[in-house]
Amino acid sequence: MVNFNILAGDFAPFVVSYLFNSDTNSLTVLNQSPTGGNCSWISLHPTNKNILYSVSEVSPIGGLQSFTIGPEGALSSPIDTISSEGDRPAFTVPLSTGQVAVVNFDGGNALVVPTEAENPLEFVSSFTPIVFDAPISHPHMVLEHGSEVFIPDLGADKVWRLVEDGAPGVFKVHGQIDQPTGSGPRHIAIRGNTLYTLHETASTLTQQDIPSAPNGTTGPLIANFSGAVMRAAEIQLAEASPSFPEPFIYVSNRNIGDPPLDPRGEAITIFRVEPRLEPIGFVFTGLDQIRGMELGGPENEFLIASGVAGDGGTIMLKRMEGGRNLEILARNTEFPTRSTFVWLN
Numbered sequence: 259m260v261n262f263n264i265l266a267g268d269f270a271p272f273v274v275s276y277l278f279n280s281d282t283n284s285l286t287v288l289n290q291s292p293t294g295g296n297c298s299w300i301s302l303h304p305t306n307k308n309i310l311y312s313v314s315e316v317s318p319i320g321g322l323q324s325f326t327i328g329p330e331g332a333l334s335s336p337i338d339t340i341s342s343e344g345d346r347p348a349f350t351v352p353l354s355t356g357q358v359a360v361v362n363f364d365g366g367n368a369l370v371v372p373t374e375a376e377n378p379l380e381f382v383s384s385f386t387p388i389v390f391d392a393p394i395s396h397p398h399m400v401l402e403h404g405s406e407v408f409i410p411d412l413g414a415d416k417v418w419r420l421v422e423d424g425a426p427g428v429f430k431v432h433g434q435i436d437q438p439t440g441s442g443p444r445h446i447a448i449r450g451n452t453l454y455t456l457h458e459t460a461s462t463l464t465q466q467d468i469p470s471a472p473n474g475t476t477g478p479l480i481a482n483f484s485g486a487v488m489r490a491a492e493i494q495l496a497e498a499s500p501s502f503p504e505p506f507i508y509v510s511n512r513n514i515g516d517p518p519l520d521p522r523g524e525a526i527t528i529f530r531v532e533p534r535l536e537p538i539g540f541v542f543t544g545l546d547q548i549r550g551m552e553l554g555g556p557e558n559e560f561l562i563a564s565g566v567a568g569d570g571g572t573i574m575l576k577r578m579e580g581g582r583n584l585e586i587l588a589r590n591t592e593f594p595t596r597s598t599f600v601w602l603n
Contacts, residue, residue, distance in 0.1 A: 262555060263288070263331045263602040264562055266572065266593075267297035267312060274593055275331030278562075278574050280555070285574050285588035291333035295321055299598045301351045303378055307602060311358055313347040314339075320347035322360050322371060324379045331602055337379040343369055343387045349399050352378075353407070357426055359400040361409060366395030368409060372426040385427030390418060398458075399445045406471060408435075410443040412458055417443060419471060432472040437464070438479075447495040447507065449531070453477070456493040456509055463490070463509055465535045481535040489513055492551040495531075496581060499557040505531040506581040508561060510548035523570060524548045526563065526584060541584040545570040554601030560587075564596035572596050 262278045275288040295314025303309035310333065314321035320342040326334040344365020352358045353370070356378060361368045367389045372382040390397060392414035401408045407420040407429065419433035435453065437443045442459030448468070455464045465481040491512035498505050507529040513519050522542035530538050546568030553561050561584065564572040571591030575584040 262560075264552075264554065265300060265310065265327075265331050265600050265602065266550065266564065266596040267293075267300040267598040268593070268596045269296045269298050269315065269566065271295060271297070273297055273300065273310075273312070273333055274596065276562075276572065276590065277330075278560070278588065280560070283574075283587040285572065285590040287590065287592050288330045289332050291325075291331075293323065293325070293333065294336065295323075297323075297598075299347075299349045300600055302600045302602075303352050304354060306378065309378055310600070311350050311352060313342065313350045313360060315346050315348055315363075317345050317364065320344065320362065322347065322350060322358065322369075322381065324381070326379065327602065338381050340371060340381040340383065343367065351400050351402075353402050355422075355426065359407060361397035361400060363396050363398060363412075366390055366392070366397070366413070368397055368400070368420075370407070370420075370422075370427055370429050382427065384425075386429075388420065388429050388431065390414060390431070392416065398443075401446055401448060403448050403468075408446060408448070408453075410437075410446050410455060412442045412444050415439055415441055415443065417446060417453070417455065421471075434476070435466070435469070436476045438462075438482075444491065445493045447493050449495060449497075449505070454493065454495065454507060454535075456490050458489055458491065458512070461490045461511070463493070463507070463529060463535070483529070483535065483537055489547075491547070491549050494551055494553050494561065496553055496558045496577070501557050501559070502577065502581040504581060506577075507531060507535075508551070508553075508584075510551050510563065512547045512549055512566075519546055519568075524565065526551070526561075526575075528582065528584070530582075538582060541575070541586075543570070543573060543575075543586070544589070545573065549597045550599050552599040552601065562599050562601075564599075566595050566597050569594040
């Protein structure tokens with residue numbers, strides 16, 4: 259395959275559709291679709307690639323929206339919109355059950371919203387908000403793992419473990435995996451029974467075994483590496499494949515203060531996973547505050563990334579040397595910032 263369509267959201271009321279041509283290494287804008295609110299995070303339906311979910315990250319109450327995806331990635335008007343029941347929803351993802359999870363970063367709560375069985379574009383209002391029991395709570399991501407839902411909480415320094423409590427839309431916290439005090443767990447990845455947690459405040463990547471549930475909910479750290487100068491943001495796990503015989507983890511930096519931004523831009527750090535977790539290199543990107551980063555293409559050969567500050571635009575990178583390195587193939591600066599991506603093919 260040569261041509262790839264990628265959608266990109268941002269702290270703006272529209273989604274951009276990009277076309278990446280892997281023969282010419284060109285990244286061009288196809289169209290721009292209005293959404294309303296700040297569509298800072300977007301996610302595809304797991305089986306119907308014509309359905310997109312988006313947050314509206316606004317205060318004091320945000321929203322969750324659904325769209326259909328047309329030719330060249332153009333979006334319909336919002337099909338359905340529902341309140342997120344909290345302040346600044348920063349992440350959404352559909353679950354395998356047909357429900358859609360959303361977390362409110364400044365609301366300290368989360369929702370798991372059912373959808374209509376015959377129409378996943380329509381939300382069902384029978385849900386109960388999940389409030390996290392912590393003095394400060396900033397949930398920032400949702401990851402489904404078996405029958406559980408894991409939510410890293412940047413404010414509480416915990417990864418909450420949730421399960422459905424008798425009915426769709428009704429979930430409860432039945433455990434937690436404590437993280438180092440003040441570390442700020444932001445995003446996570448899971449491989450087998452291993453949890454990898456990227457900490458924003460400490461700028462570290464940690465590894466630990468996932469304890470059995472519901473008891474024994476704190477697992478000791480196996481590894482703890484500094485992955486960036488400050489404010490780590492995004493984590494991408496690439497499993498082994500014929501062209502990439504080793505698994506790797508790629509993490510981004512999001513410098514939001516001192517020290518000043520390196521003139522070469524933020525870096526993406528590369529971690530080997532086997533036989534043990536260890537950093538093996540990094541690549542400067544010319545971007546400022548990399549918040550959006552997503553693997554895609556055959557065997558996850560490519561990595562698209564952008565910052566939420568500056569004018570570095572969006573870049574397309576290629577995994578090189580079996581995944582041990584990254585090369586920038588293309589840059590598009592028509593939209594100087596983007597915060598979230600999904601690959602349509």
